[in-house]
Amino acid sequence: MEITGRSLIGQSDIQLDGKPVYAVNPATGETLEPAYHCGGIDEVNRACDLADKAKQVFRVTSLEERAVFLETIASEIEALGDVLVQRCMQETGLPQARIEGERGRTCGQLRLFASVVRAGEWLDARVETAMPDRSPLPRADLRQQSIALGPVAVFGASNFPLAFSVAGGDTASALAAGCPVVVKAHSAHPGTSELVGRAVQSAVAKCNLPEGVFSLLYGSGSELGQALVMDHRIKAVGFTGSRSGGIALTVAAQSRPEPIPVYAEMSSINPVFLLPNALETNAQELATGFVGSLAMGAGQFCTNPGLIIALRGEALDRFLSTVVSTISEVAAQTMLTPGIHRAYVNGVEALSANENVRLLGCGKDGEQPNLCQAAVFVASASDFLVDERLQDEVFGSCSLVVECEDMAQVLSVALKLEGQLTATLQMNDDDLAHAQFLLPTLEEKAGRVMVNGWPTGVEVCHSMVHGGPFPATSDSRSTSVGSSAIFRFLRPVCYQNLPQALLPKNLRDDELSKVSHLWDGKRV
Template sequence: MMDGSFLIGARAVTTDETFTGFDPATNEALDPPFSVATVDHVAEACRLADEAFDTYRETTPEARAAFLEAIAANIEAIGDELIVRAMQESGLPRPRLEGERGRTAGQLRLFARVLRQGRWAGVTIDSALPERQPLPRADLRQRRIGVGPVAVFGASNFPLAFSVAGGDTASALAAGCPVVVKGHPAHPGTSALVGQAIRDAVAASGLPEGVFSLVQGPANELGAALVADPRIKAVGFTGSRGGGLALVNIANNRPEPIPVYAEMSSVNPVLLFPAALAARAEALGKAYVGSLTLGSGQFCTNPGIVLALAGPDLDRFAATAADALAEAQPQVMLTSGIHANYDRGVTEIAGHGAVETLARGAEGTGCNRGRAALFATTAANFIANPELAHEVFGAASIIVRADNLDEVAQVLTAMEGQLTATLHLDDADAELARPLIPLLERKAGRILANGWPTGVEVSYAMVHGGPFPATSDPRSTSVGTAAIERFLRPVCYQDIPDVLLPAPVQQANPLGLPRIIDGDPE
């Protein structure tokens, strides 16, 4: 039920100050109005989270797994109300949001499986060696515990899978960390519905109420207060470079700095190699536009740069892509602000003296329709004008024509860190691609071949991260089971009597966790 409240632990709170969501297809305000939290509410949520931490982090893996599964079931039980509201607040179509709901529930259940498998705990034992010469070795036992309460910021482009119960929340809760979510102001109703599902799972699981809170409001000061609160020990964020860096700056200037895991900006270069281009230029051109315009281009893995050797085959690719893009119908973008920024970015590129406009998508009617854009330039111009490599969030992309493979390498070297890099190649291209792999490893968190970067599998091996500015910390991923590692830290126990040891490192191993003993798996 959407009553306009936000959640401080188990308590639904309303205030006199309110704000509304908007339907981006019409710019009309949506009922009901939602209460705006204050910095005092943020402080109360953080206090409850801190009080809950020691109890929550010592729950058994099975208890936390069952809790995550309860959240997933509760989200599914909301039914069509959740999909309809998310459609109204985001402009995204029903099939996309139904798939995103499935992904949200699926990643919660995946982390439940991770908890039961137990490797996340990192239990390692070095047995005492009292007779060792010249010095004995103490009994040493290591496990990983949650870092403490985590602040999570909902994302604009994934109102379910990267929002209130998204990957950051799922991985933090799996790690044993209470979570305080700052809902994205573009979809307060969607956030409220999912927040209530989590709150109900907290209560049904017998957990402290401070395990989860949801604060809402449009002002940046609310998020700033959350990151600045001394009880918050880590931050998960998906959004713009400016927003992410603002949070990083707040976190770094606290008396106790904390990590901010911010996914921010990426143009995801696609490399087209000669044999592949010669064999299927037209097919690649059509598939490229399909990936580029998917969801109005509002994916962090959108292919914003295509890089290939100049010549007739690239000309065929570009002509096919231009024809396909010219027929692309404009889609509703997530918010009026995102649409305005997109139009501004496209206008700047179109007016750039080093850039040729190849095609624009079909004209549209109605509010906040993103009209796709395709541009071209030379490798020399791309390198000489670094602003061309800046992300334009939406369905805009640049084809970069290189004279030789050395220029291809120079373009990649000049680029910033990326979430993805894509290779389209045939067997005959393998030796041309080989020397570029080490360079791509330096630049991207995920390297893929003969596919398109949009679409991120939630799995054990997935990396959704990369060097700055793709993320603020290239050692981490926000998607996949390794995401839990962001919110864990190691603790070592030296010669602590067994009766005082926490269960994961007790000699009898009462939780049945996998262990490394004296360097070998048990």
């Protein structure tokens, strides 16, 4: 597979002549060929027109056809082989093992959604049969299933160039729901995007689907991205990125004549509470675990532990002292882009300049460009409670430890938190009462509550919630990881008194037994 610099609109690949954008190897600063020329309103129009033409055919493909399509995308991505891994390493500075692991996760995710489509739970099929003799009024035959919302715009993330990008979770779940997808490639990894886009394009052709099921565009967020969200044929948006970017898309989507849902996963500092007995017993182990989670992948995860909350005292001092010694050994790692590196340096500088905060310890520095030097800061809970800047996410290996006077103050800190993707309790059996004291608040603040683990590492499965109250996401009722992600792109339709020949296939009497459904309110 060749890397050409072209946009993919349906089955065409198109050489544009807009402003050229090049990928940069963040480890070397080297510019990578070829140029990717920005598209504009014309390309948005063409892609959305094709998506609109494809939507009715695509949303009524059989469960099996759609599952095979998702599996074909996975095979086509695997068939790209080492070309994909090498290009992705060049564009992101991420190590080979990480890219290969992420490719496995991406293909596994596509296959999970294939199994989800086949199982048919997502249809939420419901039936109430006619009661013509009911008094005072007869009841008509009533059936319900969920249908695809329509074409979805997906904005790839910088930090997962495969798993949250062109064929990542948003695309996989939207396609699984029966929605055509128009992706705006992240400009940090255009070549990786093109390769994966060509794999999807090839799967569309192999499965004889209408070409508008998938397009891949390049361009700036403020022009092409906005135009995409404002296009009347787009019916939902998936986004992973910054808080400002997510809010801008949400505002745009709400300003349309027909507002549409935006699923933006934006900002989270993932508080970890070190409960007193666990801290007393395990201060050193907790410190090394924490630094390991913090430093992983230069801290470039949405679930990076950016906030530690614990009681002031001797046990916390032991924890902090081990953090200092452990972090001092952490090698600087290349960040994904010069822009992300710049934002990280600015964030660390802002904390350093904040008089409510003291620097606890740092990782190693280095000579190469775009290195992330890990940093941990400390603040008192009383300062944290009044200084809202201390909740700003610093994307990278940076974290803040908040020292509390007592458990009541720990609860005050929890109550003060903005919405989060995760909240973690480090505890042992003797901390149960403390955990019960905090848990109701943590459930209300976060989409995932965990015990004795670290928030980095998100299992792709049926029980996962990678979401949470604002600003973690723009819609706390949803998840962007795991099989429930499909529900973001569906809406229910009730069919009243339709003859069997008109009913959607899955709701017909002879097909109903194939999927889980509610019959008169009872699960069958």
